[in-house]
Amino acid sequence: MDRKKFILFRVGVIVFIITSVTVAVTRNSALLSIVSLLTGLFFWIFVQSKAKNRIDERVTTVQEKAAQMTYLIFTPTIGIGSIVLLLFARDEYYYLESLGMVLAYLTLFLIVLYAISYHFLDRKYGGSGD
Amino acid sequence: MEGAAIKNKLKVYRAMHDLTQEHLAEKIGVSRQTVIAIESDKYLPSLGLAFKIARYFKVNIEDIFSYEEDTDED
Numbered sequence: 001m002d003r004k005k006f007i008l009f010r011v012g013v014i015v016f017i018i019t020s021v022t023v024a025v026t027r028n029s030a031l032l033s034i035v036s037l038l039t040g041l042f043f044w045i046f047v048q049s050k051a052k053n054r055i056d057e058r059v060t061t062v063q064e065k066a067a068q069m070t071y072l073i074f075t076p077t078i079g080i081g082s083i084v085l086l087l088f089a090r091d092e093y094y095y096l097e098s099l100g101m102v103l104a105y106l107t108l109f110l111i112v113l114y115a116i117s118y119h120f121l122d123r124k125y126g127g128s129g130d
Numbered sequence: 131m132e133g134a135a136i137k138n139k140l141k142v143y144r145a146m147h148d149l150t151q152e153h154l155a156e157k158i159g160v161s162r163q164t165v166i167a168i169e170s171d172k173y174l175p176s177l178g179l180a181f182k183i184a185r186y187f188k189v190n191i192e193d194i195f196s197y198e199e200d201t202d203e204d
Binding site (some may be wrong): 054056057058059061 | 155159160161163164167173175176179
């Protein structure tokens with residue numbers, strides 16, 4: 001990720017957090033607004049403040065590994081969560097079953113996205129050359 | 131490449147040329163943090179950056195970076 005893309009990513013995160021807080025306030029969801037603000041603070045402390053430095057290959061490596069680690073934690077977590085919700089949601093907790101369905105589709109989307117990314121990157125870096 | 135490590139003498143060459151980490155970072159186009167990370171063996175530079183460093187000090191790449199295999203055998 002070069003400097004321009006990294007700046008776009010940071011702007012995207014900031015816009016999302018602002019939007020999230022705005023939606024939370026309009027929906028009277030104090031929890032979402034607090035979590036959004038804490039997430040923004042967390043991002044500022046661990047990423048934004050360090051991003052003033054030159055974006056060189058080490059920072060690019062850190063970004064790539066952070067994205068990989070995020071995917072490796074996030075996808076199994078929501079996958080397992082979706083299975084648990086779908087298996088154990090009772091009739092009176094129908095919303096949990098709906099949430100489980102959403103998480104299941106999201107997990108499947110992430111798996112497909114990974115497969116497509118892997119295919120294109122493999123070809124980009126000289127795979128399937130035989 | 132299990133048991134192998136790539137070591138470097140970047141700190142030695144930087145001292146020989148009386149350079150600060152900031153100055154060297156500026157010359158080779160990276161951040162000071164990257165120079166620190168390379169010197170402390172926490173970050174392995176790319177081949178391109180390794181060649182850039184060697185070219186800056188006017189030495190061969192093997193003079194700065196060395197490949198050491200783990201000689202411990204079972």
